[in-house]
Amino acid sequence: MKSSPPTAARASLILCHACHLLVQAKSLPPGCKARCPRCGAKVYLRKPNSLARTWALTLAALILYIPANVLPVMTVVSLGHSEPDTILSGVKELIAANMWPIALLVFFASITVPVLKLISLTYLLLSVRLKSRWRPRDRTVLYRITEAVGRWSMIDIFMISILVALVRLGNIATIEAGPGAIAFASVVVITMFAAMSFDPRLIWDVVDNAEHEVP
Amino acid sequence: MANSEESLLACHDCDLLVRKPRLRTREKVVCSRCGAVLYSHKPDSVGRALNFSLASLIVFVLANAYPLLAFKLQGQVQLCDLISGVKELYRQGYWELAVLVFSVSILTPFLKITSLLYVLLPLRFNRRPWRLAYVFRCVETLHPWAMTEVFLLGIIVAIVKLRDIAIIVTGVGLYSFVALIVLMAAADAALEPHDIWEQVEVER
């Protein structure tokens, strides 16, 4: 590409994130309290403190990921015998019982998705930090996938809520939630916020600015 | 107010400015640089989304009124409603999980359906609801937090896990819940948010 592509930022336009109105940057009062004239949402050229916020949330999720996998997410108490289950042992049980499709689903949602989310958020953050110009379109797609799949990790939490409600037969069998479930749910919610606070336009700003400098 | 900015669209993912072409039915504008969908032309967006939202509200009530599942083991029967898991988590002392599960499986879907109805019903009859912009902004913010379809997979995994040790009977609540997921997805697919935003007057 010889000429730099037209972007909203270069045309002094700001896109309202809530209602998609293009707002003239000049028409807004200076300072950070600019609001969209159509929907009243705060408008900003890029999400505020995007990188710092996303880093903080990603690191918090990374730390919580350890208790989420080590602590039991639920405990099955049957005839006085109690058996704690972690995220991983839950998948192992499904495999041992030959329930392959469900085992794969749970493995994907509870193990693959959180790990891939943490890795891809870290990668996106580093690539912007290091001003990478490598395949911005693919990185944007990676961002969109990261943002879209996060919610599916909640499967395990919902499964636990159904199991504790169904299996409460006094001495015969009961299921109790475990502290690992809180840590795991926190990882899911925090990584969702992390993905929301990342601004994919930062990937393209690096590309656009580089093209601007070298005519 | 047909000034030049209004025929332009900006990509929310890469900031590229794209001129909005005249679209025929079911065509969409895709960002040429990053592939994001910027706008799609949907026929009778408001009317169709309204119908699906009304239907969603009905099945939402049914999904909450009837039990999802029954669990039978050694002569004992345990019923499970949509809210039962929340209550039991709270009783076991896991109030954080109870609040989270309640919010994403019941509260957010309910708020999303009702605020969508609040927006769409007057618009359908060419009236502008009070605080339209604010309410519709809430609808869009709530969107990622309504996790009904994920909840359904959680139910399925729970059924599979218990299948060998007990008898699981599915109830009217579960079928209503499945219908809720389908209808909410249909309402989302029918609605083009730009069509709503164009109804909001810009203060200048």
Ligand SMILES: [Zn+2]
């Ligand atoms: Zn706006």
Ligand SMILES: [Zn+2]
């Ligand atoms: Zn784009």
